[in-house]
Amino acid sequence: MLEVRNIEAGYGASQVLFGVSLTIEPHQVVSLMGRNGMGKSTTIKCITGALPLRKGQIFFEGQEITNLPADEIARRGIALVPEGRMCFPNLTVREHLVAFARKADAKQDAAWDLQRIYELFPRLKEREHNMGNQLSGGEQQMLAIGRALSTNPKLLILDEATEGLAPVVREEIWQCLGRLKEDGQAILIVDKFVKIIESLCDINIHIEKGINSSSKNANIFQNDRL
Numbered sequence: 001m002l003e004v005r006n007i008e009a010g011y012g013a014s015q016v017l018f019g020v021s022l023t024i025e026p027h028q029v030v031s032l033m034g035r036n037g038m039g040k041s042t043t044i045k046c047i048t049g050a051l052p053l054r055k056g057q058i059f060f061e062g063q064e065i066t067n068l069p070a071d072e073i074a075r076r077g078i079a080l081v082p083e084g085r086m087c088f089p090n091l092t093v094r095e096h097l098v099a100f101a102r103k104a105d106a107k108q109d110a111a112w113d114l115q116r117i118y119e120l121f122p123r124l125k126e127r128e129h130n131m132g133n134q135l136s137g138g139e140q141q142m143l144a145i146g147r148a149l150s151t152n153p154k155l156l157i158l159d160e161a162t163e164g165l166a167p168v169v170r171e172e173i174w175q176c177l178g179r180l181k182e183d184g185q186a187i188l189i190v191d192k193f194v195k196i197i198e199s200l201c202d203i204n205i206h207i208e209k210g211i212n213s214s215s216k217n218a219n220i221f222q223n224d225r226l
Contacts, residue, residue, distance in 0.1 A: 001024050001025055001026050001028075001060065001061060001154065001155060001186055002022075002023065002024040002047070002058075002059070002060055002078075002155055002186075002188070003022075003023050003058070003059040003060075004020060004021055004022045004023070004043070004046075004047065004056070004057075004058050005021055005056050005057045005058070005059070006019045006020070006021050006055065006056045006057075007019070007020050007021070007043070007046055007053050007055065007056030007057070007058065008053065008054045008055040008056055009042055009045075009046050009051055009052070009053050009054055010042075010054065011051075015054070016039045016042045017039050017042055017043060017046070017211075018209070018211050019056070019211055020039065020043050020056075020207060020211065022043075022205055024155065024186055024188060024203075025186075026154075026184075026186055027184040027185070027186055028186055028187075028202050028203065029177075029181050029186070029187045029189070029200060029201045029202050029203075030187070030188050030189070030201055030202065030203045030204075030205065031188075031189050031190070031191070031197045031198075031200075031201040031203070031204045031205065032044075032188065032189070032190050032205050032207060033190075033194065033197065033204055033205065033206045033207065034206055034207040034208060035208075038207050038208055038209060039207050039209070040159075040190045040207055041083060041159055041160075041190065043207070044080070044157055044159050044188070044190065046058065047073075047078065047157065047188075048070055048073055048074075048078060048080045048157065049065075049067070049068055049069055049070035049071075049072070049073040049074075050070055052067050053066055053067055060073075060076055060077070060078065060155070061076070061077075061154070063076075074151065075102075076154075077105070077152075077153050077154035077155060078153060078154070078155045078157065079148035079149070079151045079153035079155070079156050079157065080148065080157045080158075080159065081141075081144045081145050081147075081148045081156070081157065081158040081159065081161065082144070082159055083159040083160040083163065084160075085137075085140045085141055085143070085144040086144065087132035087133075087135065087140045087143055087144060087147075088132045089131060089132045089133035090131060090132070090133075091131065091132055092128065092129050092130060092131055092132075093124050093127050093128050093129070093130055093132075093135070093143055094114070094128045094129065096132065096143055096146075096147050097114055097117055097124075097143075097146055097147060097150045098114065098150075100147050100148075100150050100151055101113075101114075101150045101151070102150070102151040102152050103152065104152035105152070105154075110183070111152055112149040112150055112151075112152050113150075114150075117146040117149055117150060120146070120149075120176055120179065120180075121142040121143075121145070121146055121176065123139055123142060124139070124142055124143060124146055127139055136169075137164055137165055137166075137169070138165050138166065138169030138172070138173070141161075141162070141165060141169075141173060142173070142176075145158070145173075145176070153185075154186060155186045155187070155188065156180070156185055156186065156187045156188075157187075157188045157189075158177075158187065158188070158189045158190065158191070159190050160190055160191060160192075161173060161177070161189055161190070161191045162174070162191055162193065163191075163192070170193075174196055174200065177189070177200060178200060181200065189201065
């Protein structure tokens with residue numbers, strides 16, 4: 001589904017990625033691990049079109065998407081739950097979910113509509129008429145995930161999926177991601193809770209100083225459940 005080939009990228013004169021490669025198959029859940037500043041979020045920005053590549057290529061469903069505009073990449077079926085959630089303070093929960101809604105492709109088994117998102121996150125139904133800035137951090141994260149799902153993505157990307165959340169809310173988010181996996185949703189996830197990620201994901205990719213599979217410092221390992 002997704003193939004990232006030896007990408008290099010950075011900010012100004014500072015290079016962050018030095019040849020990162022990864023692949024994600026349909027229905028697969030993959031993690032991107034590493035310490036802070038190693039290039040995880042930069043890799044996600046390159047995939048979603050927020051940061052141009054200096055070298056390398058990115059393919060999605062067999063088509064090259066290297067350096068396409070972010071909106072075009074989103075229309076092709078890649079949805080991002082960004083670090084920091086980025087909910088709009090002047091939109092209600094319902095408006096968030098309706099404004100970004102996109103019809104599912106014919107090949108997708110089940111569409112994400114308002115009712116299905118509320119079934120996954122009942123608290124969003126309770127807060128349906130609340131503004132984005134009237135939600136707790138956990139509720140905002142649920143809304144950010146629901147907003148991404150409303151686009152009916154083929155690939156869901158989560159950057160720092162449970163950062164700053166209370167343990168009980170964090171557990172609820174993990175349970176919801178487990179349900180998405182059972183439904184066959186392809187996911188790329190970045191998070192600091194290694195033990196939980198290892199149990200959830202099929203493939204775990206470690207990135208060190210902007211390098212992964214092309215370096216002797218790389219560590220890509222596959223769970224025994226596959």
